[in-house]
Amino acid sequence: MKDLxxxxxxxxxxxxxxxxxxxxxxxxxxxxTKRFSDLRRDNPTISHKMLALELRKLEDAGIVQRAEFEGYPLRVEYDLTPSGHALVPLIDALGEWWAATDSARAELADRSEMADRHD
Amino acid sequence: MKDLxxxxxxxxxxxxxxxxxxxxxxxxxxxxTKRFSDLRRDNPTISHKMLALELRKLEDAGIVQRAEFEGYPLRVEYDLTPSGHALVPLIDALGEWWAATDSARAELADRSEMADRHD
DNA sequence: TCGTGGTTACCAAAAAGTGCGTAATTTACT
DNA sequence: AGTAAATTACGCACTTTTTGGTAACCACGA
Structure with a gap:
């Protein structure tokens, strides 16, 4: 982590x-529990590099736990930490807030469409 | 808004x-209520370009309201919308979560310092 | 030779900073 | 009186910085 x-x-x-x-x-x-390759399958558009980087960041932040198992090919498992689990409902709340304010945004969009129209 | x-x-x-x-x-x-220049004073490190851009983004998202007043120099006032106000406690919760998980991160840091040390 | 979980170097693209221009009115100076 | 400068909230063009993608390499065992 740089300068947090x-x-x-x-x-x-x-x-x-x-x-x-x-x-x-x-x-x-x-x-x-997910492995590196699982997460890549879950989200096919993330690059190899970004996945590694982001997992490290989340690990440093205490959100994700990494467990490395001996043997070849190397096996690594990722899990949320307890803190990570505690974070989930907070993120959910943001999503719900966004969904709830959808109608407000729709009105905004309507108004700007009307303003754009000059026929 | 691009493709949200x-x-x-x-x-x-x-x-x-x-x-x-x-x-x-x-x-x-x-x-x-804050004016453009107020927000720049509040946060001296943001550039005027970024401030304008970010305010637009928040406006499009229905979080911020913009009120323009006639006259010169032009006066513009910014406020949170009701949705914006509703968002505040959710963001607060994230901050509190982070503060609460501080000790967990401290332990992580301790362990990695020990691991780094090889004297 | 493939699969696993990385790291590294290189490159393109996107984000962000800097500085200039703009409007009409007030204030400041000569 | 006449002129110059400052004010406010940006937009635009140009440059720098930061991100993120691609591909190659590593280790080893089946």
């Missing part, structure tokens, strides 16, 4: 959760 | 809230 030093805890969480992947990965991991 | 078309509401919220500024701006706007 900011005064505000919110800045710090957002530093971890920002981007396409963190919440998605948390979502797939919520289903249970 | 994804199957999952969580992906969509994160698209709006990702990055340094959205949550910060929401935080300052929570204090009440």
């Amino acid at each position: 030093v900011s005064r505000c805890p919110i800045e710090e969480v957002m530093q971890v959760l920002s981007g396409r992947w963190p919440t998605l990965l948390i979502y797939y991991l919520k289903e249970g | 078309v994804s199957r999952c509401p969580i992906e969509e919220v994160m698209q709006v809230l990702s990055g340094r500024w959205p949550t910060l701006l929401i935080y300052y706007l929570k204090e009440g």
